[in-house]
Amino acid sequence: MNMSSANVSERAQQPPALAISTVIFALRPDSERTRPTLWLPLVRRTRQPFRDLWALPGGPLSATESLQDAAARNLQETTGLQPSYLEQLYAFGGLDRSPSQRVVSIVYWALVKPDEAALARETENVRWFRADRLDKLAFDHNLIVDYGLWRLRNKVEYGSIAYDLLGDRFTLAQVREVYEAVLGRTLDPANFRRHLRATPDIEATDEYLQGVRHRPPRLYRYTGAAAQRNNGPLSQSG
Amino acid sequence: MNMSSANVSERAQQPPALAISTVIFALRPDSERTRPTLWLPLVRRTRQPFRDLWALPGGPLSATESLQDAAARNLQETTGLQPSYLEQLYAFGGLDRSPSQRVVSIVYWALVKPDEAALARETENVRWFRADRLDKLAFDHNLIVDYGLWRLRNKVEYGSIAYDLLGDRFTLAQVREVYEAVLGRTLDPANFRRHLRATPDIEATDEYLQGVRHRPPRLYRYTGAAAQRNNGPLSQSG
DNA sequence: GCAAAAGTGTTCTCCCTACACCCATGA
């Protein structure tokens, strides 16, 4: 810590390091609440700086893969997760993000379906946290998560992102719960239902959810093409 | 060109280079049309690769400045422009963006006001082009410009971006012309006017535009805080 | 039967659109 002034002149010489990180959101049942809430996996830092603090999964950019591929790979390596949605979030390049070296992080955000999230390995150094109950993370990662939540909220309001947080069969109430968890407010069930029925790409099946202590709700499928929902620049050059 | 295979193995060794580029939009009167249209300044490449093709202004990231500062600086250096709006567009990191070296470009987009744009120096190697009439640019810069146009369209529909393309006094019809130029379609003058009058932050002055061959329109000012309209992550760490 | 959530119907309001119409100026 007392070498900071030495670092400043030192850092001016070397080029900034380039890293890829990922904010991963999944819907998980909360033991305290009856509704599912948003969670994200974090990794514990085993080295300085910020040793023992929790941080977003990430790593350096390999020279032979695209940014998106790099994000998907280190997400796979650290958490074992395969995302159903993956998009660039933002490039963070402030001077004081890391105390030791200047680091420019290109951050992606991902959504994973519940069955995938259940398979995710949790170890001593990888754990899930509620997105709205994070304490101090390493680097500027609190800021990054908050921005990811902001983007998620914006996308869910006008887009078909919600189905990337659900399995292939779901009730309309489950879709509403996704919206409520993301937006942080309740929605009128009747109007929300009508809204969904009016949109295309949501197809009723002849199956019903069993084992509930009330009238069994019908199950639906999402038929929109997942690959075409990524509205960054075309997949090339990303 | 015949050294491409040698480059591939060579490139796998060295880390990707990091560069900053900027897409700059301004409203300019078009000699052919009566309405102003969107233009952007480009620089002619004087070196390989893509020598003599036009490209976005840009350069390497200096080690001691933030990403946003770097974008503002090279925009100032190459075109002499000071933007009224500057925001990160996207990070482009595809493997084949540059034939020689792997380059990751963090691209910003900017809006400049007409008086600023008029001051911009045009030289042999810096020239303005109509945004909707670009021929083949260097690298993947056509893709980047198209994505910038897409973002501009999205922001103008729900946001107060239009005033960054106008001077400090403007008629409501001029605002409408900005929308029409950006969105590429005409809008109902009556309804658009009502819409603007209903929004806050647009204040009527007691001045009128003179020298028109019809009823002189009233001039308005925008009173919204320009600095608070940047809704990326907070200005730190950007 | 009762609770609880699924699912339907209805009304009200607000916003957007289209379009008719007057106003003020230069030529």
Place this chain on the structure above:
DNA sequence: TCATGGGTGTAGGGAGAACACTTTTGC
């Protein structure tokens, strides 16, 4: 006085909010 765009009024349609109501299950 005529052409042109500034500026106002107004009627119709569509989407969303609020909420009453019926249906179907488990207990």
